[in-house]
Amino acid sequence: xxxxxxxxxxxxxxxxxxxxxxxxxxxxxxxxxxxxxxxxxxxxxxxxxxxxxxxxxxxxxxxxxxxxxxxxxxxxxxxxxxxxxxxxxxxxxxxxxxxxxxxxxxxxxxxxxxxxxxxxxxxxxxxxxxxxxxxxxxxxxxxxxxxxxxxxxxxxxxxxxxxxxxxxxxxxxxxxxxxxxxxxxxxxxxxxxxxxxxxxxxxxxxxxxxxxxxxxxxxxxxxxxxxxxxxxxxxxxxxxxxxxxxxxxxxxxxxxxxxxxxxxxxxxxxxxxxxxxxxxxxxxxxxxxxxxxxxxxxxxxxxxxxxxxxxxxxxxxxxxxxxxxxxxxxxxxxxxxxxxxxxxxxxxxxxxxxxxxxxxxxxxxxxxxxxxxxxxxxxxxxxxxxxxxxxx
Amino acid sequence: xxxxxxxxxxxxxxxxxxxxxxxxxxxxxxxxxxxxxxxxxxxxxxxxxxxxxxxxxxxxxxxxxxxxxxxxxxxxxxxxxxxxxxxxxxxxxxxxxxxxxxxxxxxxxxxxxxxxxxxxxxxxxxxxxxxxxxxxxxxxxxxxxxxxxxxxxxxxxxxxxxxxxxxxxxxxxxxxxxxxxxxxxxxxxxxxxxxxxxxxxxxxxxxxxxxxxxxxxxxxxxxxxxxxxxxxxxxxxxxxxxxxxxxxxxxxxxxxxxxxxxxxxxxxxxxxxxxxxxxxxxxxxxxxxxxxxxxxxxxxxxxxxxxxxxxxxxxxxxxxxxxxxxxxxxxxxxxxxxxxxxxxxxxxxxxxxxxxxxxxxxxx
Numbered sequence: 181x182x183x184x185x186x187x188x189x190x191x192x193x194x195x196x197x198x199x200x201x202x203x204x205x206x207x208x209x210x211x212x213x214x215x216x217x218x219x220x221x222x223x224x225x226x227x228x229x230x231x232x233x234x235x236x237x238x239x240x241x242x243x244x245x246x247x248x249x250x251x252x253x254x255x256x257x258x259x260x261x262x263x264x265x266x267x268x269x270x271x272x273x274x275x276x277x278x279x280x281x282x283x284x285x286x287x288x289x290x291x292x293x294x295x296x297x298x299x300x301x302x303x304x305x306x307x308x309x310x311x312x313x314x315x316x317x318x319x320x321x322x323x324x325x326x327x328x329x330x331x332x333x334x335x336x337x338x339x340x341x342x343x344x345x346x347x348x349x350x351x352x353x354x355x356x357x358x359x360x361x362x363x364x365x366x367x368x369x370x371x372x373x374x375x376x377x378x379x380x381x382x383x384x385x386x387x388x389x390x391x392x393x394x395x396x397x398x399x400x401x402x403x404x405x406x407x408x409x410x411x412x413x414x415x416x417x418x419x420x421x422x423x424x425x426x427x428x429x430x431x432x433x434x435x436x437x438x439x440x441x442x443x444x445x446x447x448x449x450x451x452x453x454x455x456x457x458x459x460x461x462x463x464x465x466x467x468x469x470x471x472x473x474x475x476x477x478x479x480x481x482x483x484x485x486x487x488x489x490x491x492x493x494x495x496x497x498x499x500x501x502x503x504x505x506x507x508x509x510x511x512x513x514x515x516x517x518x519x520x521x522x523x524x525x526x527x528x529x530x531x532x533x534x535x536x537x538x539x540x541x542x543x544x545x546x547x548x549x550x551x552x553x554x555x556x557x558x559x560x561x562x563x564x565x566x567x568x569x570x571x572x
Numbered sequence: 573x574x575x576x577x578x579x580x581x582x583x584x585x586x587x588x589x590x591x592x593x594x595x596x597x598x599x600x601x602x603x604x605x606x607x608x609x610x611x612x613x614x615x616x617x618x619x620x621x622x623x624x625x626x627x628x629x630x631x632x633x634x635x636x637x638x639x640x641x642x643x644x645x646x647x648x649x650x651x652x653x654x655x656x657x658x659x660x661x662x663x664x665x666x667x668x669x670x671x672x673x674x675x676x677x678x679x680x681x682x683x684x685x686x687x688x689x690x691x692x693x694x695x696x697x698x699x700x701x702x703x704x705x706x707x708x709x710x711x712x713x714x715x716x717x718x719x720x721x722x723x724x725x726x727x728x729x730x731x732x733x734x735x736x737x738x739x740x741x742x743x744x745x746x747x748x749x750x751x752x753x754x755x756x757x758x759x760x761x762x763x764x765x766x767x768x769x770x771x772x773x774x775x776x777x778x779x780x781x782x783x784x785x786x787x788x789x790x791x792x793x794x795x796x797x798x799x800x801x802x803x804x805x806x807x808x809x810x811x812x813x814x815x816x817x818x819x820x821x822x823x824x825x826x827x828x829x830x831x832x833x834x835x836x837x838x839x840x841x842x843x844x845x846x847x848x849x850x851x852x853x854x855x856x857x858x859x860x861x862x863x864x865x866x867x868x869x870x871x872x873x874x875x876x877x878x879x880x881x882x883x884x885x886x887x888x889x890x891x892x893x894x895x896x897x898x899x900x901x902x903x904x905x906x907x908x909x910x911x912x913x914x915x916x917x918x919x920x921x922x923x924x925x926x927x928x929x930x931x932x933x934x935x936x
Contacts, residue, residue: 263660270653370798374755379712381698382757383671388711401683402656475649477711480672481799482613485647520650524608524643524657 200556205497205504207550208543209511216536220528229526237521238514240267262399267521269405273475275513277302277484279412280467281491282498282505283419284340284460288354289500290423291456292436297343297358298464299488300365301336305465306472307369308335310479311377313389313472324392329411329469336465337458339365344457348450354457362488373481385480395474408474413506415466420502422459432456464488493541512537605665607632607878608658609642610651612670614800616642619854620826621870622669625692628874629667636882651676659684665881667692667874671759674698678714681722688721688886690877692870693759695724695890720888723880725873727893729759729847730766730930731923732866732900733822735916736845737770739864739905740820741782742912743843750785750818752795752809754825760796763824763847763866765789769933773919776933785818789934797825806831814841820863822847833858843906850903865903873899896924 217227241264248261281298288295309332316324343357372378372386379387395406423429434442435452443449467487472479494512498504519533543550550556607629611622629640643654651673658666659680665688668677674694681689699707699716707713740749751767753760764787771784787794797805806823810832813821821836822845823829829844833851836842837858844851844858846865851858873893880886893899902920905912922928 266656266660374798380706381713383674384755384757385672388708401679402652404652471649480648482647482672485650517653520643520653520657524641524661527641530644530646 201499203556204547204550205499205508205544207554207556208497208540208547211543211550211553212536212539215539216532219535220532223528225526225528230522230528230532233522233525233528234515234518236518237267237525238271238518240264262403266403267517269399269403271510271514271517272409273404273406273513274517275509276408276412276474277467277471277487278491278494278509278512279409279416279506280470281464281487282494282509283416283502284336284463284467284488285491285495286498286500286502286505287419287423287432287456287463288460289495290436291432291452292439293344293347293453293456293460294355295340295358295457295460295464296355296492297340297361297461297488298467298491299484299486300358300362301339301461301464302468302471302484302488303365303369304339304468305332305336306468306479306483307372307377307386308332308465309393309469310386310389310472313393313477314387316393317390319392321392324390325395325473328389328393328473329466332465332469332472333462334465336468337462340461340464341454341458344454344461347457348453369479369483370481373479377479379478383480386478388477389473393473394477395470397474404475406474408470411466411470412509415463416502416506419463423502428455464491467491490537493537496541496544605636605638605878605882606661606663607638607640607665607667607881608661608663609640609667609669609874610654610658610673611642611644612651612672613645613647614670614826615644615646618826620848621692621868623854624849624868624870625667625669625874628871629878631871631875632878632882636878638878638882640878648672652680655680659687664688665690665878665886667877670694671757675710675712675714677722678719679710681719682710682715685721688723688881689719690723690725690874692725692874693727695726696722718889722888723877723886724890725870725877725893726890727868727870727873727900728762728895729866729868729900730762730769731895732868732902733763733766734770734773734923734930734933735895735902735919736822736864736866737767737772737784738774738919739770739902739908739912739916740767740822740845741771741774741780742778742915743863743905743907744782744818744820746817746819747781748783748785748816748818749820749822750795750813750816751822751824752786752797752813753823754797754800754828756793756796760824761787761792761794763822764794765934766866766930767822767845769930770919773928773933777915785813785816797828800826800828802828803831803834806833807835810835810842814839819843820845822866830855830858833861836861846903852903862906864905867901867903869893869899869901894924895920 220227220230245264248264251257251260284298285295309328312328312331339361343354343361346352346357347354373384377386379385395408397406431447432452434447435449439449494508495505497508515533519530522528523530609626609629614622616622616626626642632638633640645651645654655676667690669692671694677689677691696715696719697717699709699713701707709716751764753764768784768787768789771782775782806828810821820843821832823832824847833844836844843863844861845863848868850865850867851862873891
């Protein structure tokens with residue numbers, strides 16, 4: 181809706197333009213929560229109980245935290261304190277695969293590619309990491325762990341590269357091909373879990389990865405907070421650096437913004453498309469690695485509840501910027517994680533979170549609604565091309 | 573812009589008030605017995621064992637005034653988290669559904685010896701062999717010893733499957749009956765084994781030669797879809813069995829069987845035997861093609877577990893639902909003659925008193 185504003189009115193300072201960019205997503209989230217509240221009331225539940233439980237479920241109860249600190253300082257006993265920070269750490273644990281998967285989709289968007297295949301790449305990454313994690317024995321952690329992560333990234337990269345190559349060479353649309361690659365990944369994992377990768381016993385699951393391949397955890401059980409979260413932050417910075425500080429990153433963005441101009445400037449479309457899809461696949465694969473090496477330690481059916489699909493939403497919410505993705509991933513992590521408490525204590529179905537997420541996406545995709553509700557004047561911002569049509 | 577700040581300020585205040593109120597309230601008194609069910613990936617409305625287990629909990633709510641709630645798992649990392657959530661709420665009995673929760677349940681049960689657990693379709697000990705080489709407790713399996721605070725709820729579904737096989741053999745027009753499973757694992761194949769034995773027993777008793785497709789106990793192999801969610805697979809499996817000449821099919825694959833039922837209803841070429849619950853109740857739209865159902869009365873087992881917690885008699889170990897104690901059974905057989913009803917009742921009684929066994933019929 182940028183046409184409605186006249187250029188003279190949009191000449192605001194740079195700082196307020198950044199504020200404006202953050203304003204719409206923030207208001208979209210708030211509006212999503214408000215409409216979610218209406219749905220909760222309509223379903224006959226108490227909205228204060230529901231959102232209160234969502235809050236304590238994602239951040240922890242402040243009362244309990246103070247009690248935990250008191251016990252810790254008076255007796256040195258940490259169990260109460262750990263119990264108090266458990267919800268917060270679980271939220272970060274949930275956010276970790278979201279960060280990786282969100283980066284994957286965001287990177288694709290930057291090059292004008294719509295990677296719907298993050299879910300399949302996630303599965304392949306998890307399976308590759310699990311395989312290296314349990315089958316390679318006798319290595320010290322300093323080698324084994326990076327190797328297992330690398331295997332996941334590589335597996336995902338190959339899974340992403342195939343649609344990238346098909347797009348670049350034959351003009352086959354990546355949306356269709358990544359979806360198909362998802363199904364291949366799901367059925368392949370069904371087969372692997374029932375056959376070659378099945379652990380002894382009758383359960384269709386992989387063996388546990390060896391301790392040397394596990395991402396170190398910072399606390400005792402049941403706290404699952406692990407190094408994966410910081411790895412995700414580091415990778416987010418790397419993606420930022422790649423996109424905005426390197427020549428290749430500039431090429432990628434150019435191809436995304438205007439492939440014809442990029443081609444005319446001597447950039448290789450084929451090379452860049454394949455590269456981006458491989459990197460995007462690698463990132464989604466690392467999401468799977470982080471989940472299997474940091475949290476689950478084994479892969480079974482139903483390993484993921486759609487991280488790869490939610491990632492599309494959070495890449496949009498984060499405006500395809502790595503830092504935006506991290507923020508949105510944290511938001512999704514807190515929502516998802518807190519939902520368990522909300523479901524249990526307030527009796528609200530976990531699906532309400534999906535409704536809120538869906539609403540947020542609607543408002544992000546159609547910012548005019550948010551601008552209209554809150555009477556915000558639009559400013560001209562750089563448009564990110566999400567995907568292009570068939571062919572080049 | 574002023575208006576906007578006002579709106580935002582109002583929202584922030586509202587959200588603060590909201591969270592403050594929520595954080596202060598606590599649910600439930602401590603004197604009420606609390607039951608929590610953690611579902612597997614099928615969710616609470618799977619029309620199968622998750623739903624059946626919670627039906628038992630709801631009956632206990634009505635009868636004993638206990639408090640019951642459930643948490644749905646949408647992925648495997650939820651199992652641990654959902655169990656922790658209930659532990660955190662000082663839940664008295666945590667019911668976990670399905671073998672995939674086997675390890676997480678054992679780990680939580682050991683860490684929280686004061687909390688009672690009941691797990692559907694699983695039991696302990698589940699670690700066999702030598703520690704360290706064959707298994708690692710809490711990782712590849714749950715526990716090498718019986719756990720005093722966990723009751724494993726298992727079911728002799730081969731006995732009910734036996735009756736279903738007998739009824740199928742008596743009802744077939746083509747002389748061929750079929751079964752298929754989701755995955756080749758004991759909780760699934762036990763149905764198929766009973767089914768095969770029931771058909772064999774019918775043949776022996778009546779000098780018939782009804783053939784079973786899709787499972788062979790001696791070979792320990794048969795037809796499997798490889799998943800528990802594809803209705804399309806249910807459809808194509810039914811189609812191929814009908815082409816091979818079968819007219820009665822027992823799908824042991826959860827909702828996959830609904831795909832088979834839809835195929836039978838459209839073509840009118842086959843009948844279905846439901847599993848886990850009475851399908852004429854859980855899926856009444858297919859009543860006209862349902863011959864009978866093999867019922868695994870998880871609801872009764874869960875109800876009894878809660879009852880034991882209420883009257884203080886809960887003990888760990890293994891509960892086995894059988895024909896004799898009503899833990900498993902056969903639903904009414906559609907269009908059964910009085911003669912068939914009498915034969916089924918005789919077989920039921922013989923299975924109940926142990927004079928007839930599934931293994932005995934199969935010669936194992």
